[in-house]
Amino acid sequence: QVRLVESGGGLVQAGGSLRLSCETSGRRFTDYGMGWFRQTPGIEREFVASITSKGELPQFSESVKGRFTISRDDAKKSVYLEMNNLKPEDTAVYYCAFFSKGNYRFESSYDYWGQGTQVTVSS
16 A cells, blocks of 8 residues: 655744655655646645655756755655745645656646645745
8 A cells, every 4th residue: 555644744934944744655766757736626636845865866846946855765664845935935734645657736636645744835
């Protein structure tokens, strides 16, 4: 059974930082690239960041580039999203997912998803 469990969300003031974690199980973690997406009510899920199976070629959306970093720990089968200088527009539910094939920036390229963790940034 493939599982992804996000944690680390919460309420933070603008300018603050949070570190999201995504712990996985049920798959050989090192075989898969990983991605982070986010969603706000009424809006489609939005690409945030991705990293390859080898921990290379990180990609970021333009809206978070320079503020967020993505990393992975293969021993812990986990992927992380470090979020700095948070803005109210970063408020969303954040999801991690296993990359399957295609373009890392497309939601349809991922096959398993976590349940999400809420991030709220107050102004």
